[in-house]
Amino acid sequence: MRVALPDELRQARRVLQEQERLLAEAELRVQQALDEKGLLTAVEAERQRLLQQAEQEVSQMRSEADQYARQVLEDLDTRLSKVLASIRSGLETL
Secondary structure (H helix, E strand, O other): OOOHHHHHHHHHHHHHHHHHHHHHHHHHHHHHHHHHHHHHHHHHHHHHHHHHHHHHHHHHHHHHHHHHHHHHHHHHHHHHHHHHHHHHHHHHHO
8 A cells, every 4th residue: 555655646747737837838828829819809890990091082083173173174164164165255356
């Protein structure tokens, strides 16, 4: 009985050491998974920010393009009005 007890103690210690090793490994894997999740969350937040920024820039470009088109059309209207007035004046002279 005396001989068997130390062997059982050694085996129990090995089992405990293995259990501690497995727990430490599991904790490390959980931490890595959380770190990766945090990274994915940060990437998703940056993606959303970039999309929002792009949408704002597109909206601004459209607004500026509309303003430019309006300016060009108003200028064309003014020139055509002058040409039409000149044509009418010429017709009246004839």
